[in-house]
Amino acid sequence: MTHQLDVSRIRAITLDLDDTLWPVWPTIHRAEDVLRAWLDTQAPRTAALARDKETSHRARQQVQISRPDQTHDLAVMRREAIRQLLHWAGDDPALAEPAFxxxxxxxxxxxxxxxxxxxxxxxxxxxxxxxxxxxxxxVHRIGIGQHFHAAISAAQFGVGKPDRRIFTAAAQAAGVPESAVLHIGDDAHLDGAGALAAGMQLAWINRTAEAWPDAIDGQPHAVAQDMQALCRLLGI
Known part of the structure; x- marks a missing residue:
């Protein structure tokens, strides 16, 4: 794949987090283990349901059906799925807040x-x-907030990637037009299609050597195996 990156155009960076800066699923699985351990002491019947993959999946589906306006907000989805499990187990639904x-x-x-x-x-x-x-x-609770000019999430903004409006909002937060932004991310659809549609340059972090999807209109301006390889492409 030919790199068409124009470094001279870049005045700001927008940066994906999960699976770009850290692997997300080990993080989520550890957090779920911590949650279940807490439920063991506070709501054992709910803890038992939470350990059943089919029941947990059914709780998430129920929330998606009952709260379709909130599917962009993963915190709401997670908290309300916990509440659903508490309800099914006969435990106090108010425990959903501290559990989350x-x-x-x-x-x-x-x-x-x-x-x-x-x-x-x-x-x-x-x-x-x-x-x-x-x-x-x-990013602030993680301890890397000092490296960010701003942070925009789907939960905060109301829509998520690949909707071009959230990319436009990120460019505005950086104080530059979309054409002056390099977006960096790992997900070809969410990061790639969205950034390209917004008129940004795109650097695709492709740690697993996947093929770029033919269905996406456009190509990344740069492809890098990791973030340090991208920095070399940028000359920094």
Whole structure:
């Protein structure tokens, strides 16, 4: 794939978080383990339901059906799925709030890819960097907030990637037009299609050497195996 990156155009960076700076699923699985351990002491019947994959999946589906206006907000989806399990188990639904906080705190305990922090330090020294995520990671609670000019999430904004409006909002947060932004992300559809539709340059972090999907209109301007490789392409 030919790189068409125009470094001279870049005045700001928008940056995906999950699976770009850290692997998300190990983080989520650890947080779920912490949640279930908490439920063991506070609501054992709910804990038993939470350990059943089919029941947990059914709770999430129920929330998606009952709260379709909130599907962009993963925190709401998670909290209300916990509430549904509490209800089914006959436990106090009010425990959903403290239970979610236990999960949410553990969800911030990420393990960065080795290349992530040095690259983030280099990028933020040169450009304003705006976190742009559909997830509910908090860069300040994680401990990397000092490297970000701003952070925009789907939950905060009301729509998520690949909707071009959230990319436009991120460019506005950086104080530049979309054409002056380099968006960096791992998801070809959510990050790639959205950024290209918004008129941004796109750097695709492709850690697993996947093929770019033919269905997406356009190509990434740069492809890198990791964040440090991207920094080399940027000359920083």
């Amino acid at each position: 906080e236990v999960f949410f705190d553990a969800r911030q305990q990420v393990t960065l890819f080795d290349d992530a922090l040095p690259a983030l330090q280099a990028l933020s020294a040169r450009y304003p960097v705006v976190a742009l995520s559909n997830g509910n990671a908090d």
